[in-house]
Amino acid sequence: MREATALPDTVVLDGASLTPEDVAAVARHDASVELDADAIERMRDSRARVESVLDSGEPVYGVNTGFGHLVETHIDREDIERLQTNLVRSHSAGAGRELTRTEVRSMMVTRANTLAKGYSGIRPEVVDVLVSMLNEGVHPVVRSRGSLGASGDLAPLAHMALVLIGEGEAHVDGERYSGDDALRSAGLEPVTLKSKEGLALINGTQLTVGLAxxxxxxxxxxxxxxxxxxxxxxxxxxxxxxxxxxxxxxxxxxxxxxxxxxxxxxxxxxxxxxxxxxxxxxxxxxxxxxxxxxxxxxxxxxxxxxxEAVEIELNSVTDNPLVFPAGAVDERAPGTDVAAVVSAGNFHGEPLAxxxxxxxxxxxxxxxxxxxxxxxxxxxxxxxxxxxxxxxxxxxxxxxxxxxxxxxxxxxxxxxxxxxxxxxSTPVSGGQEDHxxxxxxxxxxxxxxxxxxxxxxxxxxxxxxxxxxxxxxxxxxxxxxxxxxxxxxxxxxxxxxxxxxxxxxxxxxxxxxxxxxxxxxxxxxx
Incomplete structure (x- = not known):
């Protein structure tokens, strides 16, 4: 049924002004989505900071280390892109009913908006593919169960991200396709993930805040x-x-x-x-x-x-680690003279739960x-x-x-x-994620x-x-x-x-x- 209350026809993602009504417009009524020009520049700057940290050789979670309990495992430079692909594949371990089209779209648009804030180290080209999927009606098949609401909504977001790399499955115009075929039917190419980008896509509270x-x-x-x-x-x-x-x-x-x-x-x-x-x-x-x-x-x-909490969360950074300019955080944070990458807990869903x-x-x-x-x-x-x-x-x-x-x-x-x-609360990941x-x-x-x-x-x-x-x-x-x-x-x-x-x-x-x-x-x- 068409909503009786007026909703916007176009939603511009700037990382600062997304509302619950905007989410409903995109999720239920296919309002078009655009990336704000300033947001694109912020993402470019954030990506450059990740590259500077990578060049420094410092061990930084999510960039050149393993995940969860495997945080102390160093990843060689030549394996870093493979690490991100493996992350998305391994975390696509959901179960239960599939999310509805509306629920998937709510998750996609809210994830794109938080990435647009420019603290996640992801290339704007990757986020642009996510936005294009929304506009072209490519909807990943996402299992509804698997999130613990800490480290974000990992499994559901991983199923979403799987289609960006041409894997998994997606619905287009009511038909079910492989991820690769779904993208190509919309004139899109699969993404090859670079350092930090897999984690940027799956680490956040966007299933929670989209549905909220x-x-x-x-x-x-x-x-x-x-x-x-x-x-x-x-x-x-x-x-x-x-x-x-x-x-x-x-x-x-x-x-x-x-x-x-x-x-x-x-x-x-x-x-x-x-x-x-x-x-x-x-x-x-x-x-x-x-x-x-x-x-x-x-x-x-x-x-x-x-x-109140939803409006804050929609325009917050819920990633880990966070990528800041040098000097923006305590000098003990790992990084270089142009960037600091800080591991913290903004992915924890308690403010919404x-x-x-x-x-x-x-x-x-x-x-x-x-x-x-x-x-x-x-x-x-x-x-x-x-x-x-x-x-x-x-x-x-x-x-x-x-x-x-x-x-x-x-x-x-x-x-x-x-x-x-x-x-x-059920502890997981070898006790690393203990609440x-x-x-x-x-x-x-x-x-x-x-x-x-x-x-x-x-x-x-x-x-x-x-x-x-x-x-x-x-x-x-x-x-x-x-x-x-x-x-x-x-x-x-x-x-x-x-x-x-x-x-x-x-x-x-x-x-x-x-x-x-x-x-x-x-x-x-x-």
Missing amino acids: SLFVVDAERIVDAADAAGALTTEVTMGTTANCDPAIHDVRPHPGQRESAAAVRRLTEGSTVLESHKDCERVQDAYSIRCLPQVNGAVRDAVSHLR LRLDYAAGALTELAAISERRTDRMLNPDVQESYLPPFLTEHSGLRSGYMIAQYTAAALLNECRSFGRPSLD VSMSGQSALNARVVAENVATIVGVELLCGAQAAEFLADGLELGTGTGAVRDAIRSVVPPLDDDRPLDGELEEASDLVRFGAIRAAIGDALD
Whole structure:
């Protein structure tokens, strides 16, 4: 489904300004990619520094030594290019499902951007081939498992790099080719890697940050849609928006809480449904309605915390070793009078892993409260008397939306089962890499959580739109919630009789995840 929110058609990689929205534009919609002219010069300068270090004969990790536990093994000058090729081949040891086209493209564009900063010692010609692969639609076959999120996302990035040297496999226009044939079909030549370049391609957090970028974009839209779903449910269950009064949130001024409360107020402006029962005897609504601002707002804040880290990581150098000009670092760093090559730990994915797990857990809570609101519309033991059981007339003969809630509950259970990969660490490489972040798994889990939660919120929206069919004549939804109901009705008709719902759940999920609900609200309220 086409994203409803405008995204750029061209993304220029300068190593400093890439955003999650840029990643989504390239990954999902094939926005063209260009290398910034200044970035090309920085890469040339960085490459010259690597050559100067190589000429000095100093032992430097990744340039003329082995890797991991084999760091003390010196590599002869005549074997240095072979070392880089062997590195890419040996590290292409992933397993599990293949990454999707979107996931591979997110990894490719983020890797090209970090290389463009000019601290990795790679020739711009190599990065240009990576960019050309994006523009020509050459997508390496990448196994999803194998990253520990330290030394970066090694195995997935190695599978990506394998195609650059004419090996491995890639998809082009839906067909699967050998790496060499895939490149040549796009008019590209395989790369012969020079010193440091294999390591520059595979050492970084780009699987993690690419997927995290897509998660952030999706999660922000999902929270907006969840506010809208909650506002619609509040109306059709004859609830109140008094819980969203600004005075309440001024005395507990969390930013997300204030934003969600304000959203519900805006969405329900003009609602005659709310006006129709202002003097009823109900004292208060259930927590799933009354506490929407507090729960959705906390999720907003968690996603915002992740966005902060993602925006930094997208424009950071996550390589090892790093190549600096002489004098830029401590004089004890190995190098020459024109360069210093420093081994450090920017490849460690912890800054993303912890926040990814936190944000995925927060989004799971968003799903949990949404599912409870769905129950309030379906469950004959708790719902308003004017709503028929499971939102269908002749219930018993018909099941209505009963099983849609089952699906929401099953997806919620899956989200809850993921745990926190970032709390685990399994030492590898003979104990040299003795603490890892597991950020790649955190990112893969978060992607599934976003897809599941979009469907769960979509189920609530479907039920809210169906419940609105039973409102008394003359009652009107708010301007915003009415637009949300209309967005649902543009793809799903009222449920007049039982029918298969799987396609309709997918349609509703897409409206949530790709921004159509947010866009409908914006069009109605602007």
